[in-house]
Amino acid sequence: MQPGTPEDNAPKFRSKILGLSAVSEQNAAMSLDREETTELHDAKDAIIQLEQELTRRQESYVRRERQYKVRISELESQLTESRAKKTKESSVDASLDGLRQMHRSIMESVEQVQERTSKILQEQEKDLLRAFRARLYSVQEELESEKNKTDDGASAWIEKSKQLETEVEWTKELADRLDRLNQSLTRENQRLKTQFTTQENDREFLVKQLVAVKKDNVRLRNEYDALKRQADALKDEVDHSQRQPAQVPPGTPGTALSASTSALPKMFFGNSSLPHTPGPGQQRPNTATGAGMGASDADNRYKEIIKRLKRLLETERKNLQQVRGAYKMELQNRTELEIILKECIQDVRAEITNHTALPSVSSPTTSAGGLRRPETASTMTLLEGVRLSAVERQRLIEKLLAKERLLSLLTSRAFPIRNGKPVGDPLLTGDALTPEEMAKIYSEVTSSS
Structure with missing residues (x-):
């Protein structure tokens, strides 16, 4: 087989196409957007169709070449038979010259077909490469923009997560503080209840003492009045006895x-x-x-x-x-x-x-650095x-x-x-x-x- 034939160029072109398809598959796998992935799959399908068409053409070229070879072999066999039959005829050289010319024309036509096919394949390959590179560049730009958007969203979520963690810590600290305050207030309440009970008991004791003192006061007044009456009576008797000493x-x-x-x-x-x-x-x-x-x-x-x-x-x-x-x-x-x-x-x-x-603050962080719940x-x-x-x-x-x-x-x-x-x-x-x-x-x- 001569160099530069379709059979020699087909593996190279297939390897290039397969390499391009592998690159396209790798870039499609790296894409995060569903629409971009679909478009990459469409491009891959187009490449597969082109590969199939190229394979079909190569197969047709191979079939033609085989047919030509078979025809050449038949003609050579016929030529051999004719040579065997007509070795002595003078017309053998003329037929051989005609066959050679025919063979040359066939080979020239085959070479022309191969050149045309290689040119067509090269042009198609260049077109595919240009289209693929343009599409790859656009996809890369879209991926970069989406990546930047994703980074911005991730930073916002990270900031929000930090704020929520800070608020959770503030809430835990506030809960612990309220728990300790509740315990101290419970003890203080118990102490105040005990003190109140003691004061009530003291008040009742004082009231009882006051009532007893009032009763003693009334009793003493009664005794004083009785003694005063007795003293007045005795004084009257003494005065009466002084007036009448003889009686x-x-x-x-x-x-x-x-x-x-x-x-x-x-x-x-x-x-x-x-x-x-x-x-x-x-x-x-x-x-x-x-x-x-x-x-x-x-x-x-x-x-x-x-x-x-x-x-x-x-x-x-x-x-x-x-x-x-x-x-x-x-x-x-x-x-x-x-x-x-x-x-x-x-x-x-x-x-x-x-x-x-006072107007409430939008964020739970105050100006002094502390946390305050809105x-x-x-x-x-x-x-x-x-x-x-x-x-x-x-x-x-x-x-x-x-x-x-x-x-x-x-x-x-x-x-x-x-x-x-x-x-x-x-x-x-x-x-x-x-x-x-x-x-x-x-x-x-x-x-x-």
Whole structure:
């Protein structure tokens, strides 16, 4: 077979076409867009069709060549037969020359066909390469643009993911902080409940003591009135006996005095009361020797008894005044504490209202670098509907802890029994807090806070 024939060029062209198809398949596999992939498949199909057409033409050329070879072999066989038959004929050379010319013409025509085929194939190959390169360049540009778009979207998603992670961390930190605050507020609530129960018990104790003191006061007043009446009666009897000294029998005044004296009750009024007992320098009048004592001694004795009762009454009145003052002070302290608590609640709610009235920030990050959750209308409605929210309770606890000094001073001064002082009623023993001391303590705590 001669060089430059279709059989020699076909493998090279097929290898080139296969290489181009492999490049097109590789670029089609790298594409991410579905439409671009479809167009690449269409180009591949066109290349496959061209390869099929080229193969068909090559096969037709090969068939023609085989036919020509068969024809040449037949002609050669005929020529050989004719040579064998007509070796001696003179016309053999002429027929051989004709055959040679025919063979030359056939070979020339075959060469012309091969040249034309190679030119056509080269032109088609160049056209295919130009079209493929142009399409490949456009596809690469589209891939670059899509890649840039994909990178922009990925960076946006990465930024959003970072923001969400930051918000999740902020939410976790806020949840931990609220949990710790809830635990501390629960302990504080338990402590305040215990303190409230203790104060209620103390109040009931004070009320009971006040009622008992009032009863003692009424009883002492009744006894005082009875003793005063007895003293008036005895005074009248003494005056009557002084007017009529001659009409009284010798033993009658002493007997009357002893009887009236023995009729006086013996009273014990706790720590502040004085029992009706004679002093170390005095002696109880004897009924047997009562007749020898004069009316002036009896009058002095009863005056002394009246003075003692008056002192006892004054002491009890002072104690009653102290009890009443302590009770009023307790009520006043409770009222002041309630006022302080209401003022704290009102201040906290005013701060919350002012805070929620500010315009909300679009991002959860504040200017100081901290995180703040954006406030919405539902959050404001919830804060307004709840009596004391978590933020209000926190602010209220801070304000109340600032005045804890006031509570501790009031408790230590108003209830000294709990602080290790001797057992006894502070309201009756005079250890209760006076209004001046209360005002002084309140002013000190207010100035310190």
